[in-house]
Amino acid sequence: MGTVLQSSLQPREKPIQTRSARTVEAIFEATIQVLLRHGVEQFTTTRVAERPGVSVGTLYQYYPNKQSLLFAVLERHLNLVIRAVERACRENHHRPLETMVAAVVHAYVSAKLDQADASVALHSAASEPDGEALVARLAKRARSAMSTMLKTAPEIGSQDVDFPVLMLMSAMAGATRAVLMAGAPPLWSEVYGST
Amino acid sequence: MGTVLQSSLQPREKPIQTRSARTVEAIFEATIQVLLRHGVEQFTTTRVAERPGVSVGTLYQYYPNKQSLLFAVLERHLNLVIRAVERACRENHHRPLETMVAAVVHAYVSAKLDQADASVALHSAASEPDGEALVARLAKRARSAMSTMLKTAPEIGSQDVDFPVLMLMSAMAGATRAVLMAGAPPLWSEVYGST
DNA sequence: ACCTGAACACCGTTCAAGT
DNA sequence: ACCTGAACACCGTTCAAGT
Numbered sequence: 001m002g003t004v005l006q007s008s009l010q011p012r013e014k015p016i017q018t019r020s021a022r023t024v025e026a027i028f029e030a031t032i033q034v035l036l037r038h039g040v041e042q043f044t045t046t047r048v049a050e051r052p053g054v055s056v057g058t059l060y061q062y063y064p065n066k067q068s069l070l071f072a073v074l075e076r077h078l079n080l081v082i083r084a085v086e087r088a089c090r091e092n093h094h095r096p097l098e099t100m101v102a103a104v105v106h107a108y109v110s111a112k113l114d115q116a117d118a119s120v121a122l123h124s125a126a127s128e129p130d131g132e133a134l135v136a137r138l139a140k141r142a143r144s145a146m147s148t149m150l151k152t153a154p155e156i157g158s159q160d161v162d163f164p165v166l167m168l169m170s171a172m173a174g175a176t177r178a179v180l181m182a183g184a185p186p187l188w189s190e191v192y193g194s195t
Numbered sequence: 196m197g198t199v200l201q202s203s204l205q206p207r208e209k210p211i212q213t214r215s216a217r218t219v220e221a222i223f224e225a226t227i228q229v230l231l232r233h234g235v236e237q238f239t240t241t242r243v244a245e246r247p248g249v250s251v252g253t254l255y256q257y258y259p260n261k262q263s264l265l266f267a268v269l270e271r272h273l274n275l276v277i278r279a280v281e282r283a284c285r286e287n288h289h290r291p292l293e294t295m296v297a298a299v300v301h302a303y304v305s306a307k308l309d310q311a312d313a314s315v316a317l318h319s320a321a322s323e324p325d326g327e328a329l330v331a332r333l334a335k336r337a338r339s340a341m342s343t344m345l346k347t348a349p350e351i352g353s354q355d356v357d358f359p360v361l362m363l364m365s366a367m368a369g370a371t372r373a374v375l376m377a378g379a380p381p382l383w384s385e386v387y388g389s390t
Numbered sequence: 391a392c393c394t395g396a397a398c399a400c401c402g403t404t405c406a407a408g409t
Numbered sequence: 410a411c412c413t414g415a416a417c418a419c420c421g422t423t424c425a426a427g428t
Contacts (some may be wrong), residue, residue: 013425017410017411019410020411020412020414023411023412024251039324043384044401045401045402045403046400046401046402046404053410055402055411055413055414056402056403056412056413056414057404057405057412057413058412058413060403060404061412064403065402066401066402066403087410123405124322124324127322127323128236128319129234129319130418159199170369174365174369191294206423212392214392214393215391215392218392218393239420239421240398240420240422241419241420241421242420247393249393250393250394250395251394251395251421251425252393252394252395252422252423253394254391255391255421255422256392259422260421260422261421261422311403
């Protein structure tokens with residue numbers, strides 16, 4: 001399963017010359033745009049290649065198939081969110097429990113809202129079986145950062161934090177997703193905006 | 196949105212003669228089988244029609260498109276689960292809160308596990324935008340049954356129960372889904388089995 | 391009233407040929 | 410080293426023709 005992800009769903013080759021670097025960047029950018037404008041349902045390799053005026057063949061030189069393209073974008077999006085959470089965790093060791101939880105929730109929610117478009121666009125991709133595997137893999141990273149932080153909270157002592165961490169993550173993810181899907185980001189943006 | 200669902204995602208016509216009733220039943224059955232054997236990714240109208248030896252044209256006489264076929268099966272599955280929950284709610288009015296919660300959880304979890312195959316097979320279909328709309332619509336029915344029951348609990352009085360009901364639902368759904376996706380039903384079946 | 395299946399437009403992916 | 414685009418196999422959906 002992890003093998004499949006690595007062997008067939010990842011970029012085929014890293015660009016080593018400037019021309020191809022620009023091509024890859026253009027394809028990547030086009031992927032997001034097509035996703036945003038047409039949705040996953042009408043997300044087509046041809047459409048992606050058309051946008052920067054590149055041949056389909058070229059696209060397939062870098063991504064072995066449609067999914068790998070989708071997942072490259074998904075992975076980037078998730079990485080941004082997770083890095084925000086990890087940073088919040090790192091910066092709040094040894095603080096009171098309440099401060100910790102507030103910091104993590106704020107980091108997660110505002111990272112998600114900063115990328116509201118991408119979040120919504122990628123939602124279906126993330127729901128496919130292989131997409132969920134990717135999400136699970138990255139979510140684990142976030143959870144372990146949270147565990148490490150929580151263990152330094154004065155209120156915690158030597159209690160096991162795995163389950164509470166899982167609950168906190170599920171709650172954050174579920175609530176944020178619900179709000180994004182409901183399509184009401186403007187209001188929340190005021191509360192959680194990064195400024 | 197609801198209009199779209201009704202106009203284009205629902206069965207085209209009800210069978211009024213016995214021959215077509217059999218045809219529809221055969222298509223429905225084939226849909227489940229193809230879903231189970233090939234997954235959503237390779238779920239094809241041609242494959243569905245092939246199974247009972249029916250023409251693709253016939254399939255499209257009853258379902259206007261692929262999604263409507265998928266959703267018909269999804270709706271049936273969800274209805275079974277929800278009816279189980281509604282029944283549990285109806286039968287536990289005026290009981291202690293703990294009894295109520297235990298009854299609902301048992302009803303939900305065992306209904307899901309009784310249909311473990313279908314649950315897993317339909318997971319992707321339920322994650323598509325329109326699938327989620329359907330899920331949301333049916334989940335609402337379950338929540339209102341739970342609210343009605345909870346209000347008769349001696350511990351509750353006139354407190355608002357909407358939020359707790361939402362949390363209970365999310366928790367049940369999330370946990371059950373996680374277990375089903377992890378593919379470990381045998382163990383849980385012993386605990387929650389319907390016998 | 392119901393069914394058939396060839397036909398159409400379109401999609402993912404490949405590969406021989408080019409620079 | 411990188412790119413092209415015609416070609417292939419396959420898919421969703423339609424519709425004229427049949428019983």
